[in-house]
Amino acid sequence: MDPLQFLIPLGWLSAVGPVLPYAIFTMAVANIVTRHLAHRRHVEHGTDGDSVDPYTPHVFTNIGLVLLGVLFAIDSPVSGVIVSVIIITMVIADLFELEARNVEARNDMTIEAPKSAIAASGLLLVYASYYALFFLVEGIWNQYIVA
Template sequence: MDPLQFLVPLGWLAAVGPVLPYAIFTMAVANLVTRHLAHRQHVDQGTDGDSVEPYTPHVFTNVGLLLLGVLFAIDSPISGVIVSVIVITMLLADLFELEARNVEARNDMAIEAPKSAIAASVLLLVYASYYALFFLVEGIWNQFIVA
């Protein structure tokens, strides 16, 4: 008996649970793509104006990753919490990096890449690829672990 079965109906999550690592991996790749596009837009906005606005598709991938991380934490608690912590770290880095880009734009400085947010995104991609693509290296992995 699941302790949360009366509080939250989780039956649908059992059906979607096995595909959550693939969804997180796909969203992590999309997040890196939108991060690159957002940086290009921020560079354009920084040279044209006084402020930098958030890039809407990038915000969508951030929120999507947060929701998928919470769902993954319900389905697989330890792995999901690790993914959620990395996503929250990435979101906080994005907030601080956006403010740093605004400061650079207001002071007519060169717009730098969001290095800490990129590092958190890459860490998330590595962790998500471990879960989503483990079947590619499972045979080799089991030979080293069992032997």
Template sequence: MDPLQFLVPLGWLAAVGPVLPYAILVMAVANLATRHVAYKRHVEQGADEDSVDAYDPHAFTNIGLLLLSFLFVLHAPVGGTLLAILVITMLIADLFEFEARNVEARNDMPIEAPKSAIAASLLVVVYAAYYALFFLVSGVWNQFVVA
């Protein structure tokens, strides 16, 4: 018996659950791509204006990744919680990096790359790839696991 079965109807999750790691991996890679485009846009805005604007597709991938990771917590509690912690860390780093870009634009400083947010999003991509693509290395991995 699932302890959440009376609070949340989880029947639909059985159909969607196996696809979630792949959706998370795609969203994490899209997040890296939109982060790169947002950085280029911030550099252009920093040269022209006193502030930078948030890039809407990047905000969409951030929120989508957060929602997918919370949904993944229901399907795989341990793996989902680890992923959710990484995604929340990435979002916090992204928030601070965005504010740092605003300060750099306001003070006519060169716009730097969001290094901590890139590192956090790379951790998310690596963990999502490990979880989604584990079947590629499971044969080798299981040879080293002592039963």
């Protein structure tokens, strides 16, 4: 018996749980794409001397990843917490990088790429692909690890 079954009705999560790694992987890829588009937009706005604004599709993918990470943490606690920590690290890095882009735009400096957020999103993509695409290497993995 699950100790949280009386506090939170989690029956629907058992049906959605197996799909969560694929959803996180898809959202991580979308996040990388929107990060690239956001950087292009920030460079365009930064050359005008204006402050840069958050890119709405990128904010959507960040929020989606946080929600999916929480759901994955409920469904698969250890893996979900690891993914959630990476996601939260990426979101915090995004916030700091946006403020750094604002400083660069206001002071007429060149707009740099958000290096720490790119590193965090790359780590998230590697970890999410491990969970979503493990079936591709499962036979080889089990042959050498189990034996």
